[in-house]
Amino acid sequence: MPTDDRPLISLDGVSYSPDGLMVIDDLTLKARERRIGVLGRNGSGKTSLARLMAGLVPADRGTVRIADVDVARDRKGALGVIGILFQNPDHQIIFPTVEEEIGFGLAQMGRNKAEVADGVAAVLRRFGKAHWASAAVNLLSQGQRQLVCLMSVLVMNPRVIVLDEPFAGLDMPTTLQLQRVLAGLDLTIVMITHQPDMLKGYDRVIWLERGAMVQDGPASEVVPTFTAHMTTLGGADDLSDLAG
Template identity: 65%
Template structure:
């Protein structure tokens, strides 16, 4: 029986210090919210946090559980509870055709080949993209490749999808189209971004700065505070600062 007090996302005291360089320290996120945002400047540790949350990197300190699964320790179970959409689809795609790409994760989950094929067909049909099945991925636009990645993740039926700057490099119409698709998805989204505008209306937002929690709470409180800080920094001259 599921513990009613358990959190879908349970991330406690996460720390990550590769080669002695602190990247994340004491990050907590325990939530059942359906729409969660993570904001911060470039280099604040957002992408590292996304990879740890997805189980792709094992944190030095703390643990991440999603739907009760230790995503770093139980990779097969993690495939069924959490997926990630990277900023650049070319870092995610490994197969030459759309149907092969979508089928890969299903086969990794242990679905028989025939069953995986049916799920691929159903997934493409649900997006009105059945005609894409045999399409060569290298011929698709970046936005189309990003949609293939999203379909690949959704086909595995996770409970949570992490979006790591999914609109980077996309033009405005493509961004709006992909945003509508994401808005309609009936599962939990964790959206990693440096742009507070895309998180308006989100249930909960975590703001991290230099690898630490700066603020966490409802979007209506966190986003204005983040924007004010960014405006203050922008009015200064931190481009002159050298970091080593």
């Protein structure tokens, strides 16, 4: 585990080019802040960065380390330091019942059946959802399924959670409820979004464009600059600026 003076999140010269298309271009990032935003338009490389940080895809060049774990090479170690919440919970859920879904990560970490059961029960109690244990996931609403995904990540006690547009498709009350849950978590959150208003009060925001860092700083500096630039693009007549 990193000492206090080492970055919790460390990307060194990371490039990623699936099918020969450059998506992330020589990105270096060191971070220890508690609330970090990654802001950019559709197609800017945000989701690819999220997957790289979670170790779901390997970089073509460079290294990604979270809490000193090489997340692409040490998948078991990665489970204990970083989790990811996708935009669509149906892209994340693989088991028919809530308790099976939540327990899967613990089993992958090598916990025995009793430890898995205890962990599942504890996280369900934490969120007041003990009655969900045997519930069929496909009968839950999208917001409820997103909460199941969040519990499935939190049960592994990660140091960092990457949220990839987690409120897409949710109505306003559900979004506000999940935002309150996330705000109360005592860990580092990396929020991937194209919506600058989601990053109000964040410690640090990274503006990504075509896989490269455009600006990196406090939300109070980066968000207004990004918003002004997007407003300028939106007011132009050149349709070549439309996101792909």
